[in-house]
Amino acid sequence: MNTPIEKKYNKWIIFLSILIPVAVALLFVIKLKDLGIDAKPLPFLPPIYATINGITAVLLIIAVWAIKNGKVQLHQNLMKGAIGCSLMFLLMYIAYHMTTPSTKFGGEGVIRSVYFFILITHILLSIAIIPLVLVTYVRAIAERFDKHRKIARITFPLWLYVAITGVVVYLMISPYYIY
Template identity: 45%
Template sequence: MSEALVPHKKRNYKPLIIIVTIIVNGLVAVLSGMPGYENFDAFDVRILPLLNAIFNSFTFLFLLAALIAILKRKVTLHRRFIYAAFTTTTLFLVTYVAHHFLSSSTPYGGEGFLRPVYYFILITHIVLAAVIVPLALTTVTRAWNMENERHKKIARWTMPLWLYVSFTGVLVYLMISPYY
């Protein structure tokens, strides 16, 4: 029997999505409030924010390519770019958590017009980054379950928000990097 004719068994990913969301957002929230590891000297932790920005840049580019691919109805290419975006997002998360575990927060030192712009970008980035975790996971699991219409409905929200989060992650880095 052809693989296309075999009924696909839907899986309930909701408990996993909830657990991952709580762990990821909880870990980020806890580490953001910690003072950082004192006297860490195995390597220069100031490299980690740069890696964060690089991973966010790749996530943005992969998402943009995924969007273009699906608009051209190239589903397999779209899927590959989405998996690449998940990979770079995961790598971002690892370096982000490591940075916040190993060093204290860096205050923004800019003044004038750029200060409120920076904080607006930062706050919207943080809030939407927390929201994107369950959204992206729900979107991908709907695709895995072959719930194409439900996948498309949520992807219309997930894609622009995830693009915004990855792009503003790079902007935040560029604006605060002189103060590291």
């Protein structure tokens, strides 16, 4: 049974879990110039948002260490920081892809297969992680710590994978960016 706090946020979790992936998918079909908006490309953003992904991974690892060592306030602050970093990443990613043509991976052979495996798992798990992070967070603010811990055991490794593979995808495709 959900608490009033959980009920309050359930609609937002569902809404955002659908809106964000749909908005990101549309980025690859619609560019601002297609809407008659003259926007300059933002080629400087990928290394910034890749760095933010790396910071997210570090924050997640330290947050788990903090909670395992009874540092609840530090854990809470680090998790808010990780969510904030993920939000900054999302905004920059959207801005980049709305203004800048997509870059094609130029590697060949085995490395191409490795790249696409990492990219596809990264994309699929980044979609799945949205409701997981939101539900995990809401359970914490609702003080449903038994349920929070249960879902956090699933959320943490998936979110960490998405954060790390975001950096890996950037490093693998960065030689092919046209500036």
